[in-house]
Amino acid sequence: MDTDTHLTDTTTPSAADQLPAAVRAFSAAHEARDADAALAALAPGAVITDVGEAFEGEQALRRFVSEAGAEFSYTDVVTRIARDGDTWVLGHHLEGDFPGGQADLDHRFTLAGDLVARLDIVLG
Numbered sequence: 001m002d003t004d005t006h007l008t009d010t011t012t013p014s015a016a017d018q019l020p021a022a023v024r025a026f027s028a029a030h031e032a033r034d035a036d037a038a039l040a041a042l043a044p045g046a047v048i049t050d051v052g053e054a055f056e057g058e059q060a061l062r063r064f065v066s067e068a069g070a071e072f073s074y075t076d077v078v079t080r081i082a083r084d085g086d087t088w089v090l091g092h093h094l095e096g097d098f099p100g101g102q103a104d105l106d107h108r109f110t111l112a113g114d115l116v117a118r119l120d121i122v123l124g
Contacts, residue, residue: 019081026119043113045117072096076094087108
């Protein structure tokens, strides 16, 4: 991946400020489980895949935002931000009461203009 932007210190405001508005908006809405706000950051026809499971269409996307991971308690720390053209990658480290107790995931956001066209969540 061409890392035009690669930051390991994501605790500073400048790191988060480099993210496109749609990525920031979707991420905040997903964390808050706010389906309306999350969908507002998505392009028409957007697709989300979560470790291989695809979510397409408004109802499925709403369900994903509202329910994905809701059965567990966990902390989620963004560990890195990288960019490759129109794709932004946020590395996440999760620890909680889910099977295995911890996981590293990459959230790969592909943009179409100012909106998120695709989000692929993959094991990091």
